Amino acid sequence: MFTILQVPATDTLNQVTQVAENQTQEPIVKETSLYELIFSGGIIGQSIMVLLFVMLFAVLFIYIERWLTLKSTTKVDANFMPQIKTMLSQGKLSEARSFCKAANTPVARVIEKGISRIGKPIEHINMAMENAGKAEVYHLEKNTHYLATLSGIGPMTGFLGTVVGMVLAFREMAEAKSSRIDMSMLSEGVYTAMMTTVFGLIVGIIAYLGYNHIIGKIDRFSHKLEAEGADFFDLLNEPA
Template sequence: MGVEPALTGSDLILSKLQDFMQVGGPVVWILSAMSVVALAIILMKLWQFVLTRPETSAHLERVLGLWKQGEADQAMAILNTKRPVDELLGLSIQGLNKAQNNVAMLKEELDRVATLRLNQLRAYLRPLEVIATLSPLLGLLGTVLGMIVAFQQMEAAGNQVDPSVLSGGIWQALLTTAVGLAVAIPVVMMHNWMERKVERVAALMNDTVTRAFTSAPESVNTEEHTAIRHAA
């Protein structure tokens, strides 16, 4: 008779994980899949925020100062158009700096670009919200189904009910609720943080573009400047 090889650390963890998934049943499998999707979305959004750095605003004061002095070219040279706020500010400066600017067209273009960039920042936040909402509900559903099975077993046992069997069924049922909450809590936190970040970017867009209009140099037509200020 051969001797079974001892399990390594990774094999032991994998075995425990398989047992955990089997005890939890289909609900835990679904929650695990949802957690993987949520993690992928969170990492993707974090990478997007790192690349674009949409809230970076330390250089905007200098840009607006140059623009107010009539140095449009120097102001544009500082801007990084890969950032949404910089892009809108650049469009504002270019539009206001043109001798024959069209107020209505500039307003529409700023609205279009702002909406597009904010939608890009909000992309995939809705699936994250759905996962955060459904996870605890699925966990509760798994608990209810597990409790039904546990009480069915207790009814079948009649007068010879084994408390250990009943308690085992109950903790297995409660396991799905714990998993659902474990998935939902960090997802809710990350979703709210990202939503708030997008709101701050939108506010920064509005503030920066409005200041570009109100600090336009004297060379810009006064009547057009007053009218276009509402585009922000």
């Protein structure tokens, strides 16, 4: 005779439930913080990232400083030239020069240079005002060439970090004792190395946009400066 073994229903149910849980269980993904992602590239990668952050700080500082300077010094008072016209028509040259010095703006300094040359040939007046205008524009362009330089150096430094990271990743794979290639070695080195490229491009883009914005404002102001100079020559050429 055969003996039939009976398995309790509760044990069978537990086994089925355990198998289902094992099948539906998702793999645990290790979360990496942004700080670890940025500064996990070894001493070389960390040095490059620190350099990129210094570049980013320099870009923001130069841009904000130039923007504030342009905002405060390039304002043109609508009543400035009419008051200069009134003083010149009354022959008050010293009062007109004092008024320009008190205004202490690029336009006022250029006009003051022209007033100081009244009585000399018109070519001398024009040359003096042009030189004064160039000096004012040069002063406004102070440190802007650093923005242009950083817009190119930033991405190049990021690419350098990427190349160095790739070299280190492949060297680690070559020196691995196991003959089997572990893709985790390569992938970790790649995404760490690519972070330098990302931040290098961020530095380059911000520097490029900041440089063009500042230069554009300076160009517009230089045209305004030329227009004010033309108005001054019109005052000189008006019949007495």
